[in-house]
Amino acid sequence: MEKIAVLGGGSWATALVKILSENKAAINWWLRNAEDVRHLQQYGHNPRYISGVKFDLNFVSPSNDIRETVKDANWVILAVPAAFVQQALSQLPQDAFQGKTLVSAIKGMIPGENVLITDFLEDHYGVPAEHQCVIAGPCHAEEVALEKQSYLTIGSHDIARAEQFCALLRNRYVKANPLDDIDGIEYCAVMKNIIALACGIAHGLNYGDNFQAVMVSNAMEEIETFLDAMMPLHRDLKGSAYLGDLLVTAYSQFSRNRTFGNMIGRGYTVKSAQVEMNMVAEGYYAVQSIHELNKRLKVEMPITTAVYNILYNGATPGAEIDALKEKFK
Ligand SMILES: NC(=O)C1=CN([C@@H]2O[C@H](COP(=O)(O)OP(=O)(O)OC[C@H]3O[C@@H](n4cnc5c(N)ncnc54)[C@H](OP(=O)(O)O)[C@@H]3O)[C@@H](O)[C@H]2O)C=CC1
Numbered sequence: 001m002e003k004i005a006v007l008g009g010g011s012w013a014t015a016l017v018k019i020l021s022e023n024k025a026a027i028n029w030w031l032r033n034a035e036d037v038r039h040l041q042q043y044g045h046n047p048r049y050i051s052g053v054k055f056d057l058n059f060v061s062p063s064n065d066i067r068e069t070v071k072d073a074n075w076v077i078l079a080v081p082a083a084f085v086q087q088a089l090s091q092l093p094q095d096a097f098q099g100k101t102l103v104s105a106i107k108g109m110i111p112g113e114n115v116l117i118t119d120f121l122e123d124h125y126g127v128p129a130e131h132q133c134v135i136a137g138p139c140h141a142e143e144v145a146l147e148k149q150s151y152l153t154i155g156s157h158d159i160a161r162a163e164q165f166c167a168l169l170r171n172r173y174v175k176a177n178p179l180d181d182i183d184g185i186e187y188c189a190v191m192k193n194i195i196a197l198a199c200g201i202a203h204g205l206n207y208g209d210n211f212q213a214v215m216v217s218n219a220m221e222e223i224e225t226f227l228d229a230m231m232p233l234h235r236d237l238k239g240s241a242y243l244g245d246l247l248v249t250a251y252s253q254f255s256r257n258r259t260f261g262n263m264i265g266r267g268y269t270v271k272s273a274q275v276e277m278n279m280v281a282e283g284y285y286a287v288q289s290i291h292e293l294n295k296r297l298k299v300e301m302p303i304t305t306a307v308y309n310i311l312y313n314g315a316t317p318g319a320e321i322d323a324l325k326e327k328f329k
């Protein structure tokens with residue numbers, strides 16, 4: 001039996017534990033909150049995130065001891081928002097991941113260091129690139145809970161390893177496919193969150209579907225330009241791990257990033273939007289990282305720049321989106 005450690009107690013971790021445990025893998029599940037662990041052990045539900053999902057505790061062992069959770073696992077899935085990864089992993093020794101495959105389910109970058117999660121794991125925990133996978137694709141935890149047909153892409157430099165992980169995920173409502181462009185899909189997943197923020201901001205300002213369609217079309221160009229400058233490779237951005245993930249995040253009622261942006265467009269401050277939402281919009285942190293990286297690359301990124309100006313420079317959402325309106329074709 002595969003032994004899988006899942007780190008994180010939010011919506012995505014909860015959805016992944018559902019998929020994997022229903023396929024009868026043994027899951028050690030780390031949640032930081034002891035009260036949530038007790039609730040899971042007693043009732044088989046995560047009390048605060050997609051709480052309708054019922055877990056079979058013969059396959060799922062919740063714990064708030066991260067060392068124990070990771071110890072015997074051969075796969076370790078990271079599903080903590082990027083901003084809290086360093087804090088979460090700080091309780092682990094540097095060699096905690098030796099001999100294991102690390103799977104990042106995170107669509108964000110380490111703030112301040114401005115590095116992808118896979119690079120962080122290699123630099124700080126010595127996990128070789130070929131021992132790592134990322135989970136990408138247009139997939140909201142809430143739809144997994146409802147068992148709606150979903151598609152995941154598993155990126156890895158080691159395609160056989162990616163295929164092995166795909167096999168752990170596939171079920172009646174989840175299709176999974178391997179892909180070797182691990183860096184491309186990881187960056188794209190970070191950038192689509194920023195675009196979804198912009199779409200939410202525009203919606204909050206009363207722009208309609210016509211404008212959003214043009215925003216998303218322009219965003220594809222922005223993402224392509226950035227990826228080509230960062231890591232040139234022939235890649236098909238029409239694939240669901242790229243365009244598909246952008247579309248679901250930009251349009252879905254479940255998107256945290258779009259919801260957060262919508263509040264900003266309607267006049268909430270960043271602080272009040274964060275408090276109201278009670279979930280994490282990765283794009284808020286990512287826009288700062290991408291803005292920093294682009295100081296070196298110097299590619300034209302009008303949507304990213306507008307979102308950065310709104311969230312970090314006190315620019316008025318209306319004025320920034322108006323300026324984009326003049327740029328778009
Ligand atoms: N939700 C989704 O559908 C998908 C999410 N992802 C990615 O998964 C990752 C996890 O996001 P998601 O599950 O949605 O998160 P949620 O927004 O559902 O939950 C937030 C999580 O962050 C934790 N958290 C909040 N503040 C802190 C803190 N200061 N220190 C440590 N932990 C904290 C919360 O713990 P607590 O409740 O104890 O505060 C909770 O576990 C993100 O990178 C996201 O982009 C990827 C695909 C789909």
Ligand SMILES: O=C(CO)COP(=O)(O)O
Nearest residue numbers: 137138139140255256257
């Ligand atoms: O990446 C996601 C869906 O594929 C989740 O996006 P949000 O964090 O905006 O909800």
